[in-house]
Amino acid sequence: MKPRAFLLAPVLCAALLSLPAHATGLATCDSGAREGWQTQEKLTAMLKEKGWQVRRIKEDGGCYEVYALNEKGERVEAYFHPRTLAPVPTGSKGHKG
Amino acid sequence: MSAEVRVWDPLLRIAHWTLVASIVAAWITAEINLDAAKRAHEWAGYAALGVIALRLAWGWIGPRYARFGQFVRPPAATLAYARAVIAHAEPRYIGHNPLGGWAVVALLALTAAAGLSGWLSVTDRFWGVEWMQELHEALANALYALVGLHLGGVVFTSWRHRENLVRAMLTGRKQAPHPGDVD
Numbered sequence: 001m002k003p004r005a006f007l008l009a010p011v012l013c014a015a016l017l018s019l020p021a022h023a024t025g026l027a028t029c030d031s032g033a034r035e036g037w038q039t040q041e042k043l044t045a046m047l048k049e050k051g052w053q054v055r056r057i058k059e060d061g062g063c064y065e066v067y068a069l070n071e072k073g074e075r076v077e078a079y080f081h082p083r084t085l086a087p088v089p090t091g092s093k094g095h096k097g
Numbered sequence: 098m099s100a101e102v103r104v105w106d107p108l109l110r111i112a113h114w115t116l117v118a119s120i121v122a123a124w125i126t127a128e129i130n131l132d133a134a135k136r137a138h139e140w141a142g143y144a145a146l147g148v149i150a151l152r153l154a155w156g157w158i159g160p161r162y163a164r165f166g167q168f169v170r171p172p173a174a175t176l177a178y179a180r181a182v183i184a185h186a187e188p189r190y191i192g193h194n195p196l197g198g199w200a201v202v203a204l205l206a207l208t209a210a211a212g213l214s215g216w217l218s219v220t221d222r223f224w225g226v227e228w229m230q231e232l233h234e235a236l237a238n239a240l241y242a243l244v245g246l247h248l249g250g251v252v253f254t255s256w257r258h259r260e261n262l263v264r265a266m267l268t269g270r271k272q273a274p275h276p277g278d279v280d
Contacts (some may be wrong), residue, residue: 069224
């Protein structure tokens with residue numbers, strides 16, 4: 001056997017581990033400075049009005065990323081523009097687990 | 098070329114490399130924020146859980162070297178082996194050595210925990226529940242670290258005993274016992 005070949009293993013692992021933690025998002029929003037953003041509370045209230053059960057709101061790609069159960073009780077991961085709170089299309093009807 | 102003995106049975110090897118494939122697939126798809134990648138990530142997790150269930154059963158009813166009873170050693174014996182490694186006096190094991198045996202147990206446990214937390218994250222009950230998502234990520238990161246340790250152990254032991262253990266996990270064969278080896 002060739003011990004030198006084994007030395008490549010840790011190098012390869014290190015290279016793979018250094019991959020960027022987050023690649024491109026499902027959506028991006030041109031949302032500018034934070035001062036003009038509407039609050040997450042307002043978005044939560046708006047979705048609650050629609051019959052959604054909001055579980056978590058994160059920021060992703062300048063958008064608000066919402067984990068919720070929609071009015072039909074389906075799991076959805078939806079994006080909203082922080083300035084307008086308008087839904088941002090993600091090319092799919094939200095993620096259903 | 099010296100004589101060889103069959104150590105790793107075919108099912109154990111298939112389980113090992115399927116688990117490797119599913120963990121690598123879960124790792125890659127976790128970094129891609131696309132619907133298709135998310136679905137693939139979930140299926141990679143289910144595959145890993147399936148393999149673990151099979152491996153656990155095999156650990157009780159499988160052939161000799163696949164059995165947990167054969168390679169899970171008490172803490173004192175494991176510590177003694179670790180000391181022997183530091184002193185460059187550790188014996189060669191035909192099956193898993195004591196540290197490798199605990200690596201198997203820890204890898205299976207951590208992969209199962211990562212898989213289960215991921216599964217729960219896509220149930221109605223835990224969908225979007227932050228602590229479950231954080232737990233899933235933390236378990237996955239711990240798993241990557243342990244995989245690194247496992248690879249380090251494999252490389253080190255291969256070098257110490259002049260035996261390619263990656264090849265052994267592919268062919269199932271290892272060098273026949275030498276005097277002083279532990280069977």
